[in-house]
Amino acid sequence: MMDSPNEGISSSPTFLISQLSDPSFISSICRPFINGDIIPETFSLSYAENVLIPNVIHNINERNIDALNNIPDVAKLLVDNLGEDGLNLILQSVLPALQNCLRATSSTTSHDMMKLIGDTICSISTKYRDDVFVEVISKASSDTESKLRILAAYLIPLVHDSSRVLFNFRSLSLDRVTQVRCELLKNLPNCTFDESLLQYVLINASKDQNVVVRRAAAAIFGKVAPQKIDEFIPLLTNKETVKSALRSMKDIVIENGLTPLSIAFHDACYLEPELSAAVVLNVSRVVPDEEKRLVLKFAYLLKLTNNMITHLFKFSEIFPDKDFFVDMLEPDVVQQPWRSRRSMLEQARLFVPILGDKLARIAEIYSRDPVAMIRNLSVGLWIELIKFDESLTVDAKRLISEAWQTRLVLSKIIKEYGVSPHFEETFQILSKDEVSNVRYSAAVTALQIGVECFDKLFGECEDKDILILRNEIKIEG
Numbered sequence: 001m002m003d004s005p006n007e008g009i010s011s012s013p014t015f016l017i018s019q020l021s022d023p024s025f026i027s028s029i030c031r032p033f034i035n036g037d038i039i040p041e042t043f044s045l046s047y048a049e050n051v052l053i054p055n056v057i058h059n060i061n062e063r064n065i066d067a068l069n070n071i072p073d074v075a076k077l078l079v080d081n082l083g084e085d086g087l088n089l090i091l092q093s094v095l096p097a098l099q100n101c102l103r104a105t106s107s108t109t110s111h112d113m114m115k116l117i118g119d120t121i122c123s124i125s126t127k128y129r130d131d132v133f134v135e136v137i138s139k140a141s142s143d144t145e146s147k148l149r150i151l152a153a154y155l156i157p158l159v160h161d162s163s164r165v166l167f168n169f170r171s172l173s174l175d176r177v178t179q180v181r182c183e184l185l186k187n188l189p190n191c192t193f194d195e196s197l198l199q200y201v202l203i204n205a206s207k208d209q210n211v212v213v214r215r216a217a218a219a220i221f222g223k224v225a226p227q228k229i230d231e232f233i234p235l236l237t238n239k240e241t242v243k244s245a246l247r248s249m250k251d252i253v254i255e256n257g258l259t260p261l262s263i264a265f266h267d268a269c270y271l272e273p274e275l276s277a278a279v280v281l282n283v284s285r286v287v288p289d290e291e292k293r294l295v296l297k298f299a300y301l302l303k304l305t306n307n308m309i310t311h312l313f314k315f316s317e318i319f320p321d322k323d324f325f326v327d328m329l330e331p332d333v334v335q336q337p338w339r340s341r342r343s344m345l346e347q348a349r350l351f352v353p354i355l356g357d358k359l360a361r362i363a364e365i366y367s368r369d370p371v372a373m374i375r376n377l378s379v380g381l382w383i384e385l386i387k388f389d390e391s392l393t394v395d396a397k398r399l400i401s402e403a404w405q406t407r408l409v410l411s412k413i414i415k416e417y418g419v420s421p422h423f424e425e426t427f428q429i430l431s432k433d434e435v436s437n438v439r440y441s442a443a444v445t446a447l448q449i450g451v452e453c454f455d456k457l458f459g460e461c462e463d464k465d466i467l468i469l470r471n472e473i474k475i476e477g
Helices: 024-030 045-061 071-104 110-122 126-141 146-158 162-173 178-186 195-206 211-224 229-236 242-246 249-256 259-271 273-283 289-301 306-310 312-316 324-328 338-350 352-367 372-388 390-401 404-417 424-431 436-449 451-458 464-476
Strands: none
Touching (some): 024 071, 045 071, 071 126, 110 126, 110 146, 126 162, 146 162, 146 178, 178 195, 195 211, 195 229, 211 249, 229 242, 242 259, 249 259, 249 273, 306 312, 306 338, 312 324, 338 352, 352 390, 372 404, 404 424, 404 436, 424 436, 424 451, 436 451, 436 464, 451 464
């Protein structure tokens, strides 16, 4: 089936039986409806009327999904081989049955049925296709059942000569049922009517009393009228429509740049920060160079959003000056949940080869985090920094003057990196730390170095946990 209204319009190879190299092809098309093989010579109007079509209708009524998917091919087979007689079978039997099925279908699955109807008509030869569309749309657009008027709105973009359904288009744009107007708006970007008419319908919808209609207009504004900034801004700054309006931002920025929208977008950032962050990421690659600074301004405003955090390194690739991103990597313990800080720390590690020693201050902040998991993860950041630049051991050693939880981080850094040659004095201080947790961590590191180092630093230590370590050494010895 079609994924969008404009798919399925292009011509496809003929199903003319006399030109088919594989006679079994007919049977494969009809098999969901007919048991056994069909001999090409027996395929006739009588066979179609009395055997094939009744079985097709039965499967439609039974909602046999596997069979329904073959209906477009059956329609093409009938029209290619039986001409107007086959076309009449589609118009008088198959399409009415599908529309009746649509009437009885729930709203959650009705779109699939509309796609099937559209696919079926699109499978018909271009010689007849517009005529069929116009007939179906004309009847459906005046039906009392709103589902059929929604179908008409869905089918309008598929008509090659749109002037033939202009009246129906205008009528549906004023329909009393919200869902009908929304369906028409959703398909507006695919319609081929005069641009001024499309924009007129869109702008009217953007001021509709029903918020659902205004949202539908906001979502496609960038596709239909990207230059109409004054009409778009109220949608972007309204809490009821901002989510939908943000979907149009990229197209409107491509047309006008970000600057004319900056004040309104600033409001949107507070109304919908996560979606606004996604917009910043998307428009960053389409704005002109002179607006890159404005993009960074919004990025900083949204630095605590998950979208910005998880894509920060990728986002930075388009900016030659990376120093800006040091502040972007600084966590906020008060406003950020710990999972968000963890993601930011993971991004910080990606920046090590680029920002180097500028990240030492950031690493210190993570080492002081109130959550143990974050502090432990900061060890990995420190190790990468020190491997990149050994002089940063000086920065790491400053952690010795912090709270015991942070001194424990320093002990783990030394365990990972090694004591010699930069941490010998610091390690000795940690081995005599006033907090037993820190002393134990240092003892584990000493034992990792060797029994001689352990005995030298902890031979007289009476800490319970360290005594257990010493006894384990004796047992192993």
